[in-house]
Amino acid sequence: MFAYIVRRFINLIPTFIGATLLAFLISQLVPGDFLTQRALEPNVRPETIERLRTQFGLDLPWPVQYVRWMGSLVQGDLGLSFSSNQPVTNLIISPIRNSMVLVVMSLVMLYAIAIPVGVFSAVRQYSAADQIVSAVSYFGLAIPNFFFAQVLILSLFVIRSWTRETFGYNDLLLPVAQMTSSDYLDWPWYRQWWDIFVHALMPAFVVATSGIAGFTRVLRAQMIEYLSSDFIRTARAKGLGQRSVTYKHALRPAIIPFVAGIGGILPVLIGGAGLVEIVVSWPGITPTLLEAISRQDIYVVLGLVVITTILLMVGNLISDLLLAVVDPRIRYD
Amino acid sequence: MKRILVALSTVALLSMASAQPFVWPSAWTSADASEVVMGGTFRDYAISDPRTFNPFVSAEQNQVVDLADATTLITQGPDSDEFIPYMAESFEVSEDGLTVTINVRQGMKWSDGEDITADDFYLTYLAETDPEVGSNGYDSWFIAGAPIVGELVDDYTLRFVFPTTDRTALPVLAISPAPDHILGEIYRSGGAEALKAAWGTDADISETVWATAFVPVEYLEGQRVVFERNPYFGEWNVDEQGTALPYMDRYVVQTVESTDAALNLYLAGELDAYSPANLDEVGVVNQAINNGDIDATLLPNVAPVASSQFIVFNWNKASDPFLQSTFRNVKFRQAMSHLVDREAIVELVYGGSASPMWSNVYQVNEFWVNDDVPKFPFDPERAAALLAEIGFGETNANGILVDGDGNELSFTLATNAGNSQREQLVQIFADAAREVGVEVNVEAIDFNLLVDQLLSSGDDRPFDAILIGLTGGSRVWPFGVNVIPCGTNLHMWNTSGSCLSAQETLAEELYFKGRQTLDTDEALQIGYDIQSTLATLQAQVYTVSPLSHYSWLSTVGGEHPDGLINDQLGSRQLPLTFKRD
Numbered sequence: 001m002f003a004y005i006v007r008r009f010i011n012l013i014p015t016f017i018g019a020t021l022l023a024f025l026i027s028q029l030v031p032g033d034f035l036t037q038r039a040l041e042p043n044v045r046p047e048t049i050e051r052l053r054t055q056f057g058l059d060l061p062w063p064v065q066y067v068r069w070m071g072s073l074v075q076g077d078l079g080l081s082f083s084s085n086q087p088v089t090n091l092i093i094s095p096i097r098n099s100m101v102l103v104v105m106s107l108v109m110l111y112a113i114a115i116p117v118g119v120f121s122a123v124r125q126y127s128a129a130d131q132i133v134s135a136v137s138y139f140g141l142a143i144p145n146f147f148f149a150q151v152l153i154l155s156l157f158v159i160r161s162w163t164r165e166t167f168g169y170n171d172l173l174l175p176v177a178q179m180t181s182s183d184y185l186d187w188p189w190y191r192q193w194w195d196i197f198v199h200a201l202m203p204a205f206v207v208a209t210s211g212i213a214g215f216t217r218v219l220r221a222q223m224i225e226y227l228s229s230d231f232i233r234t235a236r237a238k239g240l241g242q243r244s245v246t247y248k249h250a251l252r253p254a255i256i257p258f259v260a261g262i263g264g265i266l267p268v269l270i271g272g273a274g275l276v277e278i279v280v281s282w283p284g285i286t287p288t289l290l291e292a293i294s295r296q297d298i299y300v301v302l303g304l305v306v307i308t309t310i311l312l313m314v315g316n317l318i319s320d321l322l323l324a325v326v327d328p329r330i331r332y333d
Numbered sequence: 334m335k336r337i338l339v340a341l342s343t344v345a346l347l348s349m350a351s352a353q354p355f356v357w358p359s360a361w362t363s364a365d366a367s368e369v370v371m372g373g374t375f376r377d378y379a380i381s382d383p384r385t386f387n388p389f390v391s392a393e394q395n396q397v398v399d400l401a402d403a404t405t406l407i408t409q410g411p412d413s414d415e416f417i418p419y420m421a422e423s424f425e426v427s428e429d430g431l432t433v434t435i436n437v438r439q440g441m442k443w444s445d446g447e448d449i450t451a452d453d454f455y456l457t458y459l460a461e462t463d464p465e466v467g468s469n470g471y472d473s474w475f476i477a478g479a480p481i482v483g484e485l486v487d488d489y490t491l492r493f494v495f496p497t498t499d500r501t502a503l504p505v506l507a508i509s510p511a512p513d514h515i516l517g518e519i520y521r522s523g524g525a526e527a528l529k530a531a532w533g534t535d536a537d538i539s540e541t542v543w544a545t546a547f548v549p550v551e552y553l554e555g556q557r558v559v560f561e562r563n564p565y566f567g568e569w570n571v572d573e574q575g576t577a578l579p580y581m582d583r584y585v586v587q588t589v590e591s592t593d594a595a596l597n598l599y600l601a602g603e604l605d606a607y608s609p610a611n612l613d614e615v616g617v618v619n620q621a622i623n624n625g626d627i628d629a630t631l632l633p634n635v636a637p638v639a640s641s642q643f644i645v646f647n648w649n650k651a652s653d654p655f656l657q658s659t660f661r662n663v664k665f666r667q668a669m670s671h672l673v674d675r676e677a678i679v680e681l682v683y684g685g686s687a688s689p690m691w692s693n694v695y696q697v698n699e700f701w702v703n704d705d706v707p708k709f710p711f712d713p714e715r716a717a718a719l720l721a722e723i724g725f726g727e728t729n730a731n732g733i734l735v736d737g738d739g740n741e742l743s744f745t746l747a748t749n750a751g752n753s754q755r756e757q758l759v760q761i762f763a764d765a766a767r768e769v770g771v772e773v774n775v776e777a778i779d780f781n782l783l784v785d786q787l788l789s790s791g792d793d794r795p796f797d798a799i800l801i802g803l804t805g806g807s808r809v810w811p812f813g814v815n816v817i818p819c820g821t822n823l824h825m826w827n828t829s830g831s832c833l834s835a836q837e838t839l840a841e842e843l844y845f846k847g848r849q850t851l852d853t854d855e856a857l858q859i860g861y862d863i864q865s866t867l868a869t870l871q872a873q874v875y876t877v878s879p880l881s882h883y884s885w886l887s888t889v890g891g892e893h894p895d896g897l898i899n900d901q902l903g904s905r906q907l908p909l910t911f912k913r914d
Contacts, residue, residue: 030779030781031779031781031782031785032780032781032782032784032785033781036781036784036785037780037781037784039784039788039822040784040788040801040803040823041804044472044815045472045475045815046815046822048471048472051464051467052467055465055467081384083384084384084385084390084533084534085385085387085390085529085530085533086384086385086533086534086535090533090534090535091384094554094555095554095555098555153597157600157626160626161624161626164625172601175603176597176598176600176601177589177595177597177598177601177603178556178587178589178594178598179555179556180553180556180557182374182376182557182559182585182587184553184556185551185553185559277590278590278591278594279591279593279594280594281588281589281590281591281595281598282590283382283554283555283556283588283590284555287555287590288555291381296781
C-alpha cells in the first residue's frame, strides 16, 4: 500500500505539470492581456502601457513566463496579482475559506436530506410519495442553480409583502445577499457564526438541491437493487425487523459508491458554489475567479487552478484508497 | 462660466495669513441647514473589492482611498467647472503662466493627529512620477512628453513648473496627500518595491492613516469596508453654519459581486442608495416604492452617461484598396451616419432611456457640447444620394450597391460580444443599410480581440468597421490627448502615423491651440470648432448615449441640488450627506 501511494505521488508530478502548462497555454491564447483595457483610456500613453508590460513581465515569450512562474511555484510562491500588487496567496485564501463555508453547509444539507429521502422512496417504491419525490428530484436536477437562487430571492420579497400586510412584519425572513450583516464585526463570536449561518442558508440550500436530486435518484436505484437481493431475503427470513433490514443491511452496501466518492469532494469544496455566489454576492471563489479572468490577472487564475488541481489529484488518491478500505476485493499491493 | 485665468488671479489675492477651515458651499447640497441631522450611517456599495489601501498601486480603479472620497489640493465643485483651492489655502500663477506656487492650508491633520504638510503632497508627486512605482497618475505629470517639475519650497509651500502653458495642466494639481511620516519613510528606506508592497489589504488597518472625512476602521475581504468619521476632518472642513463635517458617524461600503445583488440589497433596505443600471431596474425600484417595500426617491433618465458610443471605419486597409478608399471618403462616412437610426435605437434598444449623440464630447458635459455641429440624421434617401455621388449608383443581382468596377459595397461591422445593447445597435444599423443596398456583416467578437484590432497600427489593419465606446476625460478640456492628434494610439480610424485629411490636420492644430488657451471662453470656442471639424469628418459616427438613473432612501439627505446630479458630478458630497431619524 505504501509503495502504491509513493508511486501515485510520483505519477502526480507529470500530471500537475501538464495541467498547469495547459492552463498557462490557454491563458496565453486569449487575446490581449491585463493592460489591454487600460490602453483604451484616452489619457494613458502607449509607452506607459509598454513600460508596465515590461514591469509585469508580460512582454516575455510565454514559455519564459511559464518557467519563471513554475520556478517560484516550487518555492511556494504563487506570484503577484497585477491589479493589486499583492501575493496571490493572500488574495485567494479568504475566497477559498468563504466558499468552503457554503459548500460544507450544502454538503451537510445534501446528506441530511438525500439519504433519508432516497431510502424512503426505495422502500415505498411507486407509491404516491415516491412519485412526488421523483418529480421534485427531476425539478431539482433540471433547474439551474443561479435561476433557482433568483426565484428564492423573489419569493422572499413576495413573502415580505405578505407578512407586512398580514402581520405588519416588514423584515425579510432570510438575507438576500452577502455573507455577513453590516454590524458583523461589532458582534461576539457566537452571533457572528449565527449571522454567517443565516446568510448561508438560502444559497447552501440552492447548491444542495441539484446534488440532492441526483443523489436521491442513485441511492434509490442502489437500494432497490439491494432490497431485492438474496442476502436481504435471508435477513428477513431470519426474522430481522424492517428498520434493521433497511438501514443495517441494505443501506450500507448501497452507500459504498458515495463513500468512495468522498475524496472527490475535496476539489468541490474549494471549487466553490458557482454562479450562486455571484447571485447572492457571496465572496467566494467564483467571483474571484471570474473577476481575475475578466481582468486577465492570470496569476490569480493560475493560483486557483493550481490549488484545484492539487486537491483534485489528492482527492482522487483518497477515493482510490477508500475504495480499498470499503471493498475487500480491491488491493493495491 | 468663469474663466480659469480670472479664477487663478482671484485665488492669488486670497488671504494666506491664518489657518482657515474650508467652508463647504450650501450650493453643493439641496438640504436646508435646519434639516441636517448629526450622526448615523450611510450604506453604500461598490461592484468590486478595493483590494488595496495603497494609493500608488497601479491599475486598481477601486482603491480604498477613492471609496473614502479622496481630498485634494484643488478641487472642482459640482456647481462649476472652475478649480478652487481645497487643501491648498491659495495658489499663485507666475506671469508667464508656467510656474504655480501652492500654499498648503495649515491646521490640517492626518487621522493619527500628525500635521498634513507640503511634504505629504511632495511624496505623492515623487511616487507618482517614479516609473518604478507604476502609479496610475504617472502620465498626468507629462505635457507633450515633457515632465512637470515639482519642488518642495518649505513646510507649507510647493512649486510646480510646467514645460508649457497648458489648460490640462491644472487638474494635475488636484493631488491627494500621502502620509510622508509613514509611506515616505518606507519609500526612502526600501524604494519603489517597498512602497508598492506597503498597505496591502493584509496590512493592519489601524496603522494606515487618512486625510479623508471618513477613515477605514474595518475591512472584510470581499464583503465591506467600514469607515468612521475622521475626528480631525472637522477642524478644517465646516458648512456655512460653521458645523464641523462630516455630519455622519459612519460610512459603510458593501462589496457586491453584481448590480443584481446590489439591487436586491437596496430593495431589502440594506443599502441607502442605488443607481439603477437600466430601465428594467428603474421599473423594479419604482414598483418597490409603489408597493411600499422601500420609502425612496427615484430619479430616472437624469442625464446621459459620461461615455461615448460610435462606429469607426478603418482607413488603413492596404490589402483591400477598394474598401480603404471607400472608408477614406468623407461622403461615404456621412452616408453611414445617415443610416444610423438614432431614434429607433433609443426606443428599441434603450426603451427610450438614451439620447442621440452628434459630437465627440460626452453629452453630460453640457458646457462643452456644441449643439450646432453638422448633423447627418437618419435619412436613407440622402444616404443613397451621397453614395450615388461617389459612384455607388447601381445595385447588382444580389441587391448590393456596386461601383463602376463592380465592387460590392459590403463590409464587416464588429462589436464586443456579450454587450447585448451594442449587438442590437449594430443589427439596427445593418438592417437600415441593407435597405439602401449596403451589405453590413455584423460580428460580435471578444472585447480584447476587438481592442487589439482597433489599436493595431500600420498600413493594413485587420478590421473593416468597429462599434465601440470611450470613457474618461475631464471637465477642463474634454478632448483626449490620445484621440485627436494624428499618430496617437486612439486616433483609431487612422493609425498610419500621419494625418490623411485636411480636417484631421485642422482638428489636431485646434486641439493643441485649445490646450494652450487658458481663457475658458476662448478655449470653448476652439472646442466648438474641433467638434464641428470632427463632425464633418465623421471619422467616428456617433450613435446614442444611454441615460443614468439614481435612487436613494428617503432617510438620506444632502444630495446635490436639481440639475447637479449626473454621471460626472455624482449625486452627493459625502461630507454633506446626512441621515434623517
